[in-house]
Amino acid sequence: MNVKHVLLFFVLFGFLSACHDKTVEPATESETDKWILEQMKYWYYWNDKIPANPNVSLEPEAFFESLLYKYNATTNPEGDRFSWIQESADELKAGLSGESKSTGMDYKLYYYPKGSSNVVGVVLYSLPDSPAAKAGIKRGDVFTGVNGQALTGANYSQLLNAEGVLTFSLGSITDDGVISESTVKKEVTPIVLQEDPVYFDTLFQYGSNKIGYIVYHQFFPSPNGSNSNQYDLKLDQVFANFKANNVNxxxxxxxxxxxxxVSSSTNLASLIGKVTSNDIFYYKEYNSTVTPVLKKQFGEAYFYDKFKAKTQNIGSSLNHFIVLTSGNTASASELLINGLKPFMNVTLVGAKTYGKNVGSITISDDSKKIKWGLQPIVTKSLNSQHQSDxxxxFTPDFPVTESMKLYPYGNPKDPLLGEALYQIVGARVVRKMPQETARILENASEIESSITKKAGGSNMFYDK
Structure with a gap:
């Protein structure tokens, strides 16, 4: 048995390979359950909480769930909200690298008006060259129906996840917070897509303030199946441009x-922080079973990651570092925030982050006898000051709510970006927006976001 560690930011992403006869028949459910139990007893961060006599007659997903140290907001707030199992290990690994079958747009869903069963979708962004983008669907668009049916609480999941062509009925939002339907329809067909997480960047200058702005959607270094570090290198190029333009x-x-x-989180943090390659980015804490094994095999250095030396680093030039956050900001994103806090001022603008200070690994069977993939929590993350609270x-320093009426990335009318610019410049760069956010959201209630349905959802922190 060997372990390939794929450090992901809050979901330690490793590939556990078990050695089996290549001609062996696919495992039965009972054999799968026993394999799951074996891996969990060894790797699971809370392995001392696994039931003494679990029911191995359960189907694999139910059996896996029965082993978990259950989270409860009141009685066990530090319990497990994040471990999961997936029937296809290959699909699990692909999803964690940004590859999935999709129209290419992410969205939030709301009940509108509040208290009704009517559902409205708001497009957060669409991926370049995706079916959604080619159909002209963009950030801020609103949709009210799919395939000729109005979205409701009873049918939205089935309609949005249907196979084949999806025809979206678009609507509009006025500045007064009124959502109305239109006659515009857009046809898209989901395909297998590889997301590029380095989505948008630009520069602002207000007086002596030279400001770099970058939108980063997910921490992964390369397309699925590649070791090119393509996306990490793209981040390097963005920061090289920031540096060349004397961003402060x-x-x-x-x-x-x-x-x-984690590797991509470390890379990005190393571009930002006022740090050296001798500084610790984060520590990882395992259970008492696996810790001595890893220590003996790899030494003490295995349990921490240092920052990298990056020629594109802009940390020493920064007067302000602001992170825009929401309830979807999780795991590797929070790892970056926590890891940089000991070295510089980190200002948060937006909403409270998700709260994930633990990491997972992907466990799979290379022989393919076991088809399932596991993503159990195996580690807790701490920064260089051993903080992991x-x-x-993370509570934002400047709370700002994102409206259902969205503006393009880089538009200072965006309430989060506008507030960040205000904190840097000391004055509003656009006329302060009216209370459209409050008016719109008063009449709507959020259901969910497609962001949470990506591989792991708000779960993601891997080890590479």
């Missing part, structure tokens, strides 16, 4: 970033 303030938009690989999330 940075706004990092992680409001839709649910996490990803954000399991309830």
């Amino acid at each position: 303030s940075l706004i990092l938009d992680l409001r839709y970033n649910g996490g990803g690989y 954000y399991y309830v999330g």
Whole structure:
């Protein structure tokens, strides 16, 4: 048995390979359950909480769930909210690298008006060259129906996840917070897509304030199946441009970033921090079973990651570092915030983050006898000062609510970006927006976001 560690930001992403005869028949449910139990007893962070006599007659997903140290907001707030199992290990690994079958747009769903069963979707963004983007669907668009049916609480999941062509009925939002239907329809067909997480960047200058702004959607270094570090290198190029333009303030938009690989979090933090390659980015704490094994095999250095030396680093030039956050900001995103706090001022603008200070690994069987993939929590994360108290999330320094009426990335009318610019410049760069956010949201209630349905959702912190 060997372990390939794929450090992801809050979901330690490793591949556990078990050695089996290649001609062996697929495992039975009983054999799968026994394999799951074996891996969990060894790797699971709370392995001392696993029931003494679990029911191995359960189907694999139910059996896996029966082993978990259950979270309870009141009685066990530091319990497990994040471990999961997936029937296909291959699909699990692909999803964690940004590859999935999708229209190419992410969205939030709301009941509108509040108290009704009517559902409205608001597009957060669409991926370049995706079916959604080619159909002209963009950030801020509103949809009220799919395939000729109005979205309701009873049918939205089935309609949005249907196979084949999806025809979206678009609507509009006025500045007064009124949502209305239109006659515009857009046809898209879901395909297998690889997301590029380095989504948008630009520069602002207000007086002596030279501000870099970057939108980063997920922490992964390369396309699925590649070791090219393509996306980490793209981040390097963005920061090289920031440095060449003498940026002295940075706004990092992680409001839709649910996490990803630790290696990419370390890379990004190393571009930002006032740090050296001798400084510790984070420590990882395992259970008492696996700790001595890893220590003997790899030594003490295995249990911490240092920052990298990056020629593109802008940390020494920054007067302000602001992170835009929401309830979807999780895991590797929070790891970056926590890891940088000992070295610089980190200002948060937006909403409270998700609260994930633990990491997972992907466990699979290379022989393919076991088809399932596991993503159990195996580690707890601490920064260089051994702080790890954000399991309830980071509270923003400047709370700002994102409206249902969205503006393009880089538009200072965006309430989160506008507030960040105000904190840097000391004055509003656009006329302060009216209370459209409050008016719209008073008449709506959020249901869910497609962000949480990505691999792991707000679960993501892997080890690579």
